[in-house]
Amino acid sequence: MVRRLLVAGNWKMNASRAMVSELLGQLATLSATDRDVLVCPPFPYLVPAAAELAGSGILMGAQNCAAEAFGAFTGEVSAAMLADVNCQYVILGHSERRSLYGETDELVLTKMRQVLDQGLKVILCVGESLQERQAGQEESVVGGQLALALAKLGDDDWKQMVVAYEPVWAIGTGETATPAQAQAMHAFIRAQLAARAEWIAAETRVLYGGSVKADNAAELFSQPDIDGGLVGGASLDVGQFTAICMA
Ligand code: PEP
Numbered sequence: 365m366v367r368r369l370l371v372a373g374n375w376k377m378n379a380s381r382a383m384v385s386e387l388l389g390q391l392a393t394l395s396a397t398d399r400d401v402l403v404c405p406p407f408p409y410l411v412p413a414a415a416e417l418a419g420s421g422i423l424m425g426a427q428n429c430a431a432e433a434f435g436a437f438t439g440e441v442s443a444a445m446l447a448d449v450n451c452q453y454v455i456l457g458h459s460e461r462r463s464l465y466g467e468t469d470e471l472v473l474t475k476m477r478q479v480l481d482q483g484l485k486v487i488l489c490v491g492e493s494l495q496e497r498q499a500g501q502e503e504s505v506v507g508g509q510l511a512l513a514l515a516k517l518g519d520d521d522w523k524q525m526v527v528a529y530e531p532v533w534a535i536g537t538g539e540t541a542t543p544a545q546a547q548a549m550h551a552f553i554r555a556q557l558a559a560r561a562e563w564i565a566a567e568t569r570v571l572y573g574g575s576v577k578a579d580n581a582a583e584l585f586s587q588p589d590i591d592g593g594l595v596g597g598a599s600l601d602v603g604q605f606t607a608i609c610m611a
Contacts, residue, residue, distance in 0.1 A: 367569050369399035369585060370526060370592040371609045372487060373599025374427060374455060374573075377406055383600075384409045385416060390602045392420035394609060399592070401609050402453055403599070407441050414450045425453030425487070428461060431474040443478040454479045455594070457489045457509065459532045473512045480517070485524045487571070487594065488513055490553070494533035502531070503552050510553065514560045522561075527553055527570045528594040534574025536596055543583045546572045550589035578604050581611035 379387070384405060394401060402423040405413045413424055430440035446454060456479065457472040476486050490509040492502040506529065517525070529549050534541050541549070550570050558565035572584050573594030584590055598604040 367567065367591045370402060370569050370571060371399065371605075371611075372402040372425065372453070372455075372528075372571065372592070372594045373404060373605055374458070374594055374596050375403070375405045375409075375599060376427065376460070376596060378600055379405060379409060381409065381412060384412050387600070387602050388413055388416035388422075391422060391606065392417055394420075394422065394606055396421075396609055399609070404453070404455055410446070410449045410451060423452050424450060425455060425485075426451050427455050427458070429454050429456075429475055429479060431471055431478060433478060443475075443482040443484060446479075447482040447484055451484060453485045453487055453526070455487045455489065455528075459489060459491055459530060459535060463532070469509055469512045473516055476513065476517065476521075480521045480524055483524075485526060487526045487528050489528045489530050489573070489594070491530040491532050491535075491574070497531065497533060502549060506549065506553065507556055510556050514556065519561070519564075522564045522568065525568055527557075527568060528573050529553055529570060530573035530594060536575070538575050540575040540577075540580050540584075541572070543587050546584055547587040547589055550587065554589050576608060578607035578611070581608040585611050 402425050404425040404427050426446045429443045434442055456475050461467040479486050490506045492505040496505045531541050553570050554565045557568055569591035571592045571594045572590045576593040576595045577598050
């Protein structure tokens with residue numbers, strides 16, 4: 365089975381209303397028929413972003429969502445709201461959410477349920493820290509982060525899942541995993557998926573994230589088990605991001 369390449373831009377807490385028009389206005393002219401391109405702006409910019417992207421074929425997603433469906437949760441944004449403003453994807457379990465906001469695998473699973481129940485797709489981020497890699501624990505950490513999703517999500521859920529391998533030591537550091545290091549971890553992730561079901565391993569896209577740039581994207585994306593990228597910093601530079609999308 366041929367997996368369609370996906371390049372996703374995670375803007376994090378960056379940009380402005382003016383940047384939404386400028387960046388997405390230019391990006392909307394990108395013709396990427398053989399791959400999916402996704403942008404994930406901060407919550408307040410989802411509505412103007414959807415307007416900029418209308419008719420472009422470029423997909424839109426959010427960077428997080430609430431673990432609850434609705435109600436007295438001041439400051440939270442529900443998966444239903446994200447669906448309502450035309451998001452198609454939600455990034456969950458990003459290492460910044462795990463390390464800065466204490467998100468556990470259990471919480472990420474609860475959020476995944478919310479997102480999937482709204483008919484949206486999940487990008488589940490997994491990845492080890494530098495300390496964990498130096499201790500040779502990268503497979504046990506990543507395997508652990510995948511375990512609940514593999515055990516608790518149903519077959520229909522897995523049809524809506526994307527996994528992003530993001531070694532924490534490569535996020536925003538300018539240090540990228542070598543293509544061989546990344547491929548080895550992607551092969552490991554695919555083996556975990558295969559242990560659940562061969563079709564899940566064959567069909568689920570596994571993205572690489574961690575200082576993806578225009579000059580390293582092509583080599584990373586050409587690895588057999590890498591199906592595109594989750595791009596942070598470089599997604600805010602339209603020239604860089606366009607080059608990564610076309611890599
Ligand atoms: C990210 O935050 O998901 C990421 C990969 O960031 P960067 O590309 O800046 O390393």
